[in-house]
Amino acid sequence: MESEALLSVRDLRIAFDGAEAVRGLSFDVRPREALAIVGESGAGKSLTARALLGMLPRGAATSGTIRPDLSAHRGRRISLVPQDALSALSPVHPVGDQLAAAVRSVAGVSRAEARARAVAALDRVGIPDAARKARAYPHEYSGGMRQRAVIAMATINEPEIVVADEPTTALDEERRDQVLRVLAERREAVGAALVLVTHDMDAVRNHADRVLVMYAGRLTELGPVERVLGRPRAPYTAGLLASLPQHASAGRRLPALRGTPPAPGAVPQGCAFARRCPLAVDTCHRTEPEPRQADGRLVACHRWEELPHPATQLFLQERQPA
DSSP, rough: OOOSSEEEEEEEEEETEEEEEEEEEEEEEEETTTTEEETTTTTTHHHHHHHTTTTTTTTTTEEEEEEEEOOGGBBBEEEEOSSSSHHHTTTSSHHHHHHHHHHHHHHHOOHHHHHHHHHHHHHHTTTTTHHHHHTGGGSSSHHHHHHHHHHHHTTTTOEEEEEEESSSTSOOOOHHHHHHHHHHHHHHHHTTTEEEEEEEEHHHHOOOOOEEEEETEEEEEEEHHHHHHHHOOOOOHHHHHTSSSOOOTSSOOOOOOSSSSTTTTOOOSSOOTTOOOTOOOHHHSSOOOOOOOEETEEETTTGGGOOSTTTHHHHHTSSSSO
């Protein structure tokens, strides 16, 4: 029996000057799970994550529902691990002071107690000599240590949901895995769910439970990681997987999806991916597919049953020279 949803998003729409960047998105976040949100740049991933936190840019028009509304409880019930840890930390205050301030913003504790919690939080995320490093400034931390520090800040008040927006973009593979392990450890320790926005399919495969694939502001595929990545049913998901570097051959260009996603406000009639899809037929260009239950996941595709296996070969073969 599935756990009751910790957070439910229904028909979320986000628009700027009348152009919709997120178009009718619905999904749930379950207790203790790691939900990854993936897709090309401009798919609406980060906007969706920011909507959960009530942190959308000025000028955004929204509709739909997010239940419960946790935007008034940032730092306590829901928190953010940002992409750029350096800009997320104040350059003029020691890291420990910033963590202590996060504690005192939601808990009526003394400065000494808040300081002790800050040092303990840095120690838990693997900052060496945490008491001393708590007195250091962000520029005195390495990139990996800064990212651990913002994870410590995001989890110090034991939130129900941690939103991580591309938290490993600037890190090498070793540091990326370290940071994701720290996030997993803290998630288990405080009982939080994780919403992970990422381009990194290896991170999804190794550190997420379910994956939401977005294209042009809509849900394309949503389900358990092993099903969606192991046997994709949406051609767009297959195209993303075919574009991974491990599919490159010696002497050939790195694989890539042909074409580009439509801009908000310029989404064509029918399926937004149809112009790039090798399986598209007339129906795909006329009618936008709605998400439906299919093969143990949600998929928005008219031709999901006809997708060959392994689906990535559909795109790899299409790119071979004649």
